[in-house]
Amino acid sequence: MKLYNYWRSGASWRVRNALALKGLSFEYVAVNLLSGEQHATAHRARNPAGYVPVLEISEEGRVEQLTQSVAILEYLEEMHPAPPLLPENPVARAKVRGLVELMNSGIQPFHNLSTINSVKELGGDPKLWAQKYLRSGLAALEQLAGPVAGQFLFGESPTFADCCLVPQLYGARRFGVEAQEFPLLARIEAACLSREPFKRAHADAQPDAVPV
Ligand SMILES: N[C@@H](CCC(=O)N[C@@H](CS)C(=O)NCC(=O)O)C(=O)O
Structure with missing residues (x-):
């Protein structure tokens, strides 16, 4: 997994917290928000909204790019249920x-x-x-x-x-x-x-x- 993110982006950090709590390793790819890298063509192709984070995953041989931190948290919970980050009830x-x-x-x-x-x-x-x-x-x-x-x-x-x-x-x-x-x-x-x-x-x- 690759996480396109920025050190003090709160939305990126949410995903880093979940990855760390679940013990999942990932490649860290920095997108510098202060120099405007989020608006570069390469990043807009990953996320047309021009935001971080983007989590890149490989799914049945296909590369997929996931946007929106909360959707990414939900994906991680579904794919890696232990330890759970949502209660059961x-x-x-x-x-x-x-x-x-x-x-x-x-x-x-x-x-x-x-x-x-x-x-x-x-x-x-x-x-x-x-x-x-x-x-x-x-x-x-x-x-x-x-x-x-x-x-x-x-x-x-x-x-x-x-x-x-x-x-x-x-x-x-x-x-x-x-x-x-x-x-x-x-x-x-x-x-x-x-x-x-x-x-x-x-x-x-x-x-x-x-x-x-
Ligand atoms: N709802 C989005 C929000 C993403 C977001 O706001 N990202 C900020 C950093 S925390 C960003 O990339 N900002 C760049 C900008 O405003 O130009 C998510 O949860 O992923």
Whole structure:
């Protein structure tokens, strides 16, 4: 498997978390978002939306390119069910997916690079814009997690939701929103980052990471 990704792309990082938790090896292919490589013809052929991540797999002799981090998480879970990153119970699964979707469609798109660039072009304040959605989204996440969290965001073992949470909080800090504003989320982030797979998948541990 090849993962086209960028060290501090949150959506890429979700997939790296799942790969690490499942003990799957992959080839790391860096796509530099700051120099615009996501818009190059070669990458647009992989993902016409011009986003990372893209997971390239070989399926019955054919090469397939998968886009959208959450779809990729679902693919990995179906192909490599152990260890599971979704609970067994259908209601519990729906709740984990709900937490994921809050981050995937309710928070991250508002601070993605292209969104931030558009806010700047329109004369808005990108930091204030991002903070608004980060604070309201993370407050909702903290509230939803209250009754279902254990050591992790849902229960006692990592799920898709934790794969998304760690990069989401890193992204929040970049816009001046500290995890400490959300004590439960901060506690779960620390629990995740004390584990080897999450350390391996961390942005700062990637080959294209730039010290900040
Ligand atoms: N929903 C997509 C979002 C992908 C996405 O927003 N990727 C960002 C990095 S986290 C990206 O490639 N941004 C490039 C840009 O905005 O130009 C997914 O989950 O894969």
